[in-house]
Amino acid sequence: MHSPAPNAARDFKPQPEQTFFPDVALDRALGVVMALATEVYVLRDRQFALERQLARRGVLDLPQLEAEPTSEELAASSADRDAFVAHLMSSVLGVQASKGPTE
Amino acid sequence: MNDARTTSTVSARSFAAGQQFVTGVKIYWHRSLYPALREEYAQRARADGRPVESVADVRRLLEDSTLYRYFGWCERHMQRLKYSGRYGLVPWFARQREAAERALDASKRAELDPALEMPRYYVNCDIHQHPGGVWSDPVAGLVYERAARTTAPLSGARYADLHDRFTDLVGERGWRPERILDMGCGFGGSTRPFAEQFPEASVDAIDLAAPCLQVAASRDGGRTRYRQMDAARTDYPDAHFDLVTSTMLLHEMPPPVVEKTVSEAARVLQPGGRMIHLDFYHFRDPFQRFIHYTHGRRNNEPYMEPFAEMDLPGLLTRLGFKDIRIEPFAEQEGTLAADYPAWRYPWTVISAERA
Numbered sequence: 001m002h003s004p005a006p007n008a009a010r011d012f013k014p015q016p017e018q019t020f021f022p023d024v025a026l027d028r029a030l031g032v033v034m035a036l037a038t039e040v041y042v043l044r045d046r047q048f049a050l051e052r053q054l055a056r057r058g059v060l061d062l063p064q065l066e067a068e069p070t071s072e073e074l075a076a077s078s079a080d081r082d083a084f085v086a087h088l089m090s091s092v093l094g095v096q097a098s099k100g101p102t103e
Numbered sequence: 104m105n106d107a108r109t110t111s112t113v114s115a116r117s118f119a120a121g122q123q124f125v126t127g128v129k130i131y132w133h134r135s136l137y138p139a140l141r142e143e144y145a146q147r148a149r150a151d152g153r154p155v156e157s158v159a160d161v162r163r164l165l166e167d168s169t170l171y172r173y174f175g176w177c178e179r180h181m182q183r184l185k186y187s188g189r190y191g192l193v194p195w196f197a198r199q200r201e202a203a204e205r206a207l208d209a210s211k212r213a214e215l216d217p218a219l220e221m222p223r224y225y226v227n228c229d230i231h232q233h234p235g236g237v238w239s240d241p242v243a244g245l246v247y248e249r250a251a252r253t254t255a256p257l258s259g260a261r262y263a264d265l266h267d268r269f270t271d272l273v274g275e276r277g278w279r280p281e282r283i284l285d286m287g288c289g290f291g292g293s294t295r296p297f298a299e300q301f302p303e304a305s306v307d308a309i310d311l312a313a314p315c316l317q318v319a320a321s322r323d324g325g326r327t328r329y330r331q332m333d334a335a336r337t338d339y340p341d342a343h344f345d346l347v348t349s350t351m352l353l354h355e356m357p358p359p360v361v362e363k364t365v366s367e368a369a370r371v372l373q374p375g376g377r378m379i380h381l382d383f384y385h386f387r388d389p390f391q392r393f394i395h396y397t398h399g400r401r402n403n404e405p406y407m408e409p410f411a412e413m414d415l416p417g418l419l420t421r422l423g424f425k426d427i428r429i430e431p432f433a434e435q436e437g438t439l440a441a442d443y444p445a446w447r448y449p450w451t452v453i454s455a456e457r458a
Contacts, residue, residue: 018179020172038124038125038184041120045123
């Protein structure tokens with residue numbers, strides 16, 4: 001038995017959400033941040049569960065995974081780190097990636 | 104590899120983790136944001152110098168506070184995320200619908216009244232931000248039952264103590280009821296402790312929401328009758344009960360319905376019978392009152408404020424009650440202490456004797 005989705009059965013007309021900040025953009029952006037934070041937590045939870053299962057089966061060396069990386073490992077990952085940061089931060093510069101109107 | 108998952112699948116583990124995150128933020132809100140807001144309010148009040156006498160005074164002091172904006176946002180939206188969205192309770196139970204309904208004990212059924220019309224005030228607002236409310240979907244009772252686990256997240260598993268402390272209080276007053284009516288029983292969280300506290304008494308429990316009553320009946324191992332009925336208009340004869348109770352009911356009703364409900368309690372009580380309600384009415388100061396009124400708005404409980412503004416002693420006196428007592432209630436040990444730091448509901452016991 002499948003009932004109609006909640007609210008679909010009634011004359012549900014979406015209303016504007018409550019706002020708390022002088023600029024509603026912040027209200028909405030915070031919602032995006034919180035949704036992402038939830039996903040991060042769900043992934044962390046899943047990753048830890050996976051690691052525990054693998055360690056129990058002897059597939060994973062948990063102490064080695066938790067140890068500080070060696071200088072070789074750091075050297076190998078530094079380019080990846082720099083690319084990650086550049087991608088994350090490039091919007092802050094406010095520079096066009098393609099030729100076109102500026103406003 | 105046989106992997107039946109799709110991109111839209113949320114496993115039980117992920118659902119639980121999403122809910123855990125929401126609860127974690129709510130706990131932070133209770134324990135950290137609230138005390139910080141209270142401190143900021145105190146500083147602003149000192150700097151302002153004028154006496155703080157009303158909710159409007161508190162609002163004036165906090166309306167441009169950035170901390171208050173985050174406090175309000177978190178209260179509103181973490182509750183939204185609890186019920187709605189990818190890890191929300193409503194979508195989860197909608198996906199588990201058949202298994203969830205099967206998990207209820209079909210041999211125990213509440214007495215439903217399909218002809219009962221839901222009052223307008225009840226259907227016009229999805230209380231607690233529960234989409235569709237607690238009444239419109241067959242699994243809404245299960246959603247509400249699960250949601251109640253984290254209504255007061257600081258209590259954790261001890262939340263059940265709240266109901267036990269309430270029924271203990273009835274016992275401590277020396278009342279020995281023989282016929283009990285629990286109004287607005289929901290999924291039975293308030294009813295079962297009464298039935299256990301008074302094993303000799305007959306217990307009737309009523310609610311508007313059929314989905315909640317089905318959960319209540321399924322969870323109850325005993326003699327309680329669960330019936331679908333409006334507490335403001337029951338079918339019981341005059342003077343039928345010697346104890347009428349409710350837990351967290353009255354603040355969900357507009358004042359005229361509160362008046363009808365209390366008046367109905369008076370009608371079905373024997374002379375000398377008692378009425379006792381656990382609700383939100385007593386405030387320590389205007390700050391707590393302001394926080395409660397704005398909580399009502401943010402949590403979709405529009406009658407919290409009007410209820411708290413009612414003249415209950417006057418109403419109960421007019422209805423012929425005596426020994427009217429309105430007292431703060433400690434839902435846990437120590438929560439009434441002046442220095443208790445975290446957010447809490449303004450729990451209040453409202454009791455009276457039918458003259």
